[in-house]
Amino acid sequence: MDHNKRSAVSTVPDAAPIRVGFIGLNWNKGWALKTHRPAISQLSSQFLITALYDEDQEAVVTTIQKLRLVHATAFTSLEAFSSFKNIDMIVVSIRASKQYEVLMSILKHSATNLSLKYLFIEWAFGSNLQQAQEIYDATAQRRLQTIVALQGRKSPYIQRAKELIHENYIGEINSVEIAGNACWFGYERSRKFAPGMFEMGNGLDLVTTTFGHTIDLLQYITESYFSKINALIFNNIPNQTLVDDLGNPMGRTVPKSVPDHLLFHGSLQRGNIPVACSIKGGKPTKKFTKNFVIDIHGTRGDIKLEGDAGFAEMSNLVLYYNGIRANDHPAAGEKLSSEQGKEFMEVYHLRNYDAVHGNIFRLYQSIADFHFNTRKIPNLPSHFIMQGFEFEGFPTLMDGLILRKLIDSVYRSSSLGSTLDVTNTLQFAFM
Amino acid sequence: MDHNKRSAVSTVPDAAPIRVGFIGLNWNKGWALKTHRPAISQLSSQFLITALYDEDQEAVVTTIQKLRLVHATAFTSLEAFSSFKNIDMIVVSIRASKQYEVLMSILKHSATNLSLKYLFIEWAFGSNLQQAQEIYDATAQRRLQTIVALQGRKSPYIQRAKELIHENYIGEINSVEIAGNACWFGYERSRKFAPGMFEMGNGLDLVTTTFGHTIDLLQYITESYFSKINALIFNNIPNQTLVDDLGNPMGRTVPKSVPDHLLFHGSLQRGNIPVACSIKGGKPTKKFTKNFVIDIHGTRGDIKLEGDAGFAEMSNLVLYYNGIRANDHPAAGEKLSSEQGKEFMEVYHLRNYDAVHGNIFRLYQSIADFHFNTRKIPNLPSHFIMQGFEFEGFPTLMDGLILRKLIDSVYRSSSLGSTLDVTNTLQFAFM
Numbered sequence: 054m055d056h057n058k059r060s061a062v063s064t065v066p067d068a069a070p071i072r073v074g075f076i077g078l079n080w081n082k083g084w085a086l087k088t089h090r091p092a093i094s095q096l097s098s099q100f101l102i103t104a105l106y107d108e109d110q111e112a113v114v115t116t117i118q119k120l121r122l123v124h125a126t127a128f129t130s131l132e133a134f135s136s137f138k139n140i141d142m143i144v145v146s147i148r149a150s151k152q153y154e155v156l157m158s159i160l161k162h163s164a165t166n167l168s169l170k171y172l173f174i175e176w177a178f179g180s181n182l183q184q185a186q187e188i189y190d191a192t193a194q195r196r197l198q199t200i201v202a203l204q205g206r207k208s209p210y211i212q213r214a215k216e217l218i219h220e221n222y223i224g225e226i227n228s229v230e231i232a233g234n235a236c237w238f239g240y241e242r243s244r245k246f247a248p249g250m251f252e253m254g255n256g257l258d259l260v261t262t263t264f265g266h267t268i269d270l271l272q273y274i275t276e277s278y279f280s281k282i283n284a285l286i287f288n289n290i291p292n293q294t295l296v297d298d299l300g301n302p303m304g305r306t307v308p309k310s311v312p313d314h315l316l317f318h319g320s321l322q323r324g325n326i327p328v329a330c331s332i333k334g335g336k337p338t339k340k341f342t343k344n345f346v347i348d349i350h351g352t353r354g355d356i357k358l359e360g361d362a363g364f365a366e367m368s369n370l371v372l373y374y375n376g377i378r379a380n381d382h383p384a385a386g387e388k389l390s391s392e393q394g395k396e397f398m399e400v401y402h403l404r405n406y407d408a409v410h411g412n413i414f415r416l417y418q419s420i421a422d423f424h425f426n427t428r429k430i431p432n433l434p435s436h437f438i439m440q441g442f443e444f445e446g447f448p449t450l451m452d453g454l455i456l457r458k459l460i461d462s463v464y465r466s467s468s469l470g471s472t473l474d475v476t477n478t479l480q481f482a483f484m
Numbered sequence: 485m486d487h488n489k490r491s492a493v494s495t496v497p498d499a500a501p502i503r504v505g506f507i508g509l510n511w512n513k514g515w516a517l518k519t520h521r522p523a524i525s526q527l528s529s530q531f532l533i534t535a536l537y538d539e540d541q542e543a544v545v546t547t548i549q550k551l552r553l554v555h556a557t558a559f560t561s562l563e564a565f566s567s568f569k570n571i572d573m574i575v576v577s578i579r580a581s582k583q584y585e586v587l588m589s590i591l592k593h594s595a596t597n598l599s600l601k602y603l604f605i606e607w608a609f610g611s612n613l614q615q616a617q618e619i620y621d622a623t624a625q626r627r628l629q630t631i632v633a634l635q636g637r638k639s640p641y642i643q644r645a646k647e648l649i650h651e652n653y654i655g656e657i658n659s660v661e662i663a664g665n666a667c668w669f670g671y672e673r674s675r676k677f678a679p680g681m682f683e684m685g686n687g688l689d690l691v692t693t694t695f696g697h698t699i700d701l702l703q704y705i706t707e708s709y710f711s712k713i714n715a716l717i718f719n720n721i722p723n724q725t726l727v728d729d730l731g732n733p734m735g736r737t738v739p740k741s742v743p744d745h746l747l748f749h750g751s752l753q754r755g756n757i758p759v760a761c762s763i764k765g766g767k768p769t770k771k772f773t774k775n776f777v778i779d780i781h782g783t784r785g786d787i788k789l790e791g792d793a794g795f796a797e798m799s800n801l802v803l804y805y806n807g808i809r810a811n812d813h814p815a816a817g818e819k820l821s822s823e824q825g826k827e828f829m830e831v832y833h834l835r836n837y838d839a840v841h842g843n844i845f846r847l848y849q850s851i852a853d854f855h856f857n858t859r860k861i862p863n864l865p866s867h868f869i870m871q872g873f874e875f876e877g878f879p880t881l882m883d884g885l886i887l888r889k890l891i892d893s894v895y896r897s898s899s900l901g902s903t904l905d906v907t908n909t910l911q912f913a914f915m
Contacts, residue, residue: 227670227720227764227766227767228745228762228764228766230663230762232760232779239658240783281716281901283714283716283749283903285712285714285750285751285758285903287751287756287758289658289755289756289757289758314659314758316749316750316758316759316760317749318714318716318747318748318749318760318762319716319747320716320718324720325718325720326720327716327718327720327745327747327762327764328747329663329747329749329760329761329762330760331659331749331758331760333658333659333758333781335658335659335781335783336658336781336782336783338779338781338786340786340804340806340829341779341786341788341804342779342786342788348663348769348772348773350764350766350767350769351767352671352766352767353767355769355771355772355773357772357773373771373772375771375772398771470712470902470903471901471902471903472714472716472901472902472903
């Protein structure tokens with residue numbers, strides 16, 4: 054039971070760090086500054102930013118200066134950036150709707166760049182399944198090692214839940230219920246959000262992001278893809294009230310075309326397990342019910358994951374476990390020994406865990422673990438195509454593509470009014 | 485806000501009690517003995533058992549003696565029982581699979597019995613929709629006043645939840661989530677249960693009973709039928725372990741053909757409200773999560789109903805409310821007065837409420853209220869066809885028939901793999 058430990062070594066002597074070329078880092082604001090930058094800083098023996106791209110010359114120079122990226126070369130040309138020999142990894146941390154164009158350009162212009170081994174991409178890489186598939190195909194042809202920021206898989210709570218199930222602490226899974234509140238797709242919209250988040254076709258909608266991350270975590274925890282699914286998608290709030298930074302209404306509404314509610318249910322391939330899932334926009338509940346809940350019921354115990362917002366990949370959670378371990382359960386007719394049949398209870402909560410930073414940090418850590426073989430895994434392959442349901446490693450574009458296919462099926466199920474068999478859709482698909 | 489009060493008068497002087505002919509009451513055991521008998525005893529000024537039918541001569545005589553039904557005539561012939569002039573109401577409290585035959589016989593043989601006004605039937609009246617429809621048609625032709633034991637509608641918690649919503653305490657409903665555990669459809673079966681409960685086609689399955697009662701309550705509380713629905717029905721536990729009265733395995737398994745899990749979701753006609761529902765058999769959860777939960781989220785507040793088992797119609801519940809009343813909510817731009825914007829919280833729990841007896845008792849009480857016009861409603865009609873979503877009254881066969889149609893649609897949705905539009909199915913249907 055050591056899947057949940059931190060990387061074995063936090064510095065890697067006698068090895069050159071992974072040289073990182075970054076797209077999307079700005080000294081002033083943004084997700085990359087908030088999460089990628091501190092992760093790389095904390096892993097300074099493993100990662101070094103050696104190149105930075107921004108189409109805006111002033112922005113790229115200022116960012117290098119302000120963030121003291123003393124080893125970084127500034128680029129304003131994607132072509133020059135992509136063919137730069139002094140990088141091992143490119144990180145693209147820009148919003149989904151812009152990823153396709155940038156990634157296809159990188160993949161084209163880095164074709165002869167033999168230094169480049171890793172490509173790290175934000176979820177959901179592209180605005181739709183077709184773009185995602187093209188990006189995947191292009192990276193697969195190049196045999197680039199991809200990493201996708203489905204960082205929730207690295208959350209200690211998710212790892213612990215997976216571990217408890219993997220080690221048979223709850224027996225066979227009987228059923229799963231999920232409810233989450235993706236508040237910003239509800240009645241009010243903060244003026245700080247870009248309108249693109251609320252327009253269909255940008256890969257930023259409630260189904261692709263909130264549900265996408267959540268259901269990826271469920272599949273990862275339970276080690277199973279879905280077999281049958283049905284979905285109903287709602288846009289009951291076509292206009293949102295704009296609010297200022299203090300949450301006060303600004304006296305006008307703005308249109309919203311993305312959904313504000315997804316009802317999803319289905320069965321997992323493993324054991325035909327029923328899964329109910331309700332992801333909503335709308336007013337967060339304040340009392341009695343958390344805004345993120347995953348209940349996993351088993352024949353010998355239960356796991357409950359709770360959080361304050363429907364974004365499990367970047368929320369601090371609490372894990373509750375109660376049950377009887379497999380080995381402690383007497384066989385039918387067998388008498389209980391004093392050691393058997395004991396009920397265990399665990400409340401797992403890291404009070405100061407900052408999930409926004411922490412999960413991205415742990416994702417970088419897993420890249421370093423792979424690159425330097427920190428965990429001393431014998432015969433570690435030089436490339437891996439997908440993480441699947443392994444504890445080790447990191448989600449790749451293949452994992453992401455499988456998830457995009459599920460999301461695509463969710464939209465199709467809702468528009469067709471059909472329950473879909475996705476057994477053959479959701480599986481490892483070689484080129 | 486007085487919908488939740490008990491009957492205004494508990495004795496009715498100067499009026500003859502409603503004369504009851506009973507089918508299914510046995511001195512030794514059973515639901516009728518446990519619930520109908522004490523209700524009638526407590527309402528002795530309003531109800532009097534004047535006839536008892538049982539095909540077994542000894543049983544009917546013994547029951548009359550042991551229960552001291554001094555005014556009751558014993559019948560072993562349904563024909564004689566049904567044409568007995570000294571009855572105003574027939575109560576049929578037998579299992580669903582036997583109801584069709586008995587009810588059709590009563591309806592035939594009571595054709596010229598002008599005394600008979602009321603027919604009180606257990607849910608789910610008949611093994612399937614076709615039988616239910618025939619029973620309904622026969623009673624409607626006779627203009628008998630029917631009462632169906634969807635007694636959960638009379639639960640004080642259900643009435644209170646409905647009242648809070650009706651009086652705009654939570655604003656517009658945003659979404660609903662339901663999870664319930666119908667434990668006896670799970671891994672273990674107590675030997676005390678009749679095998680028929682676990683065979684399809686008897687009207688006793690998890691969908692018809694557990695889901696049926698629950699979803700009826702949700703529709704009643706929210707005052708809306710469904711528009712679109714989808715369902716996935718599972719029988720993951722085709723064999724149950726037989727256990728003795730202490731819950732110890734008896735060393736053998738018994739087959740089960742009824743479902744052990746229903747995933748249901750849909751939208752209500754009112755406001756296109758998304759509803760997620762998961763009703764499972766299987767091991768009840770012991771901690772962290774109750775075995776019955778209805779979460780109703782609104783724009784101004786939330787209601788949570790919780791219970792210890794997935795049978796809301798016969799469980800003691802707890803109701804939690806938190807929100808801002810409609811009149812206390814400032815309009816956009818309006819400043820809060822000291823009286824406005826106050827958040828209310830309510831935990832409603834009757835510690836000693838015995839829901840098994842209490843809800844049936846309250847159902848009888850509502851029949852008496854109607855018959856004697858206890859509540860002094862002006863121009864009270866002499867007959868009412870359905871309760872619909874009224875606080876007053878009691879569910880009738882029309883309410884039951886609408887529910888049976890929903891249940892039928894649930895089975896069809898699952899077997900067809902389709903999301904169904906039930907808007908036109910679920911509505912008042914005149915003959």
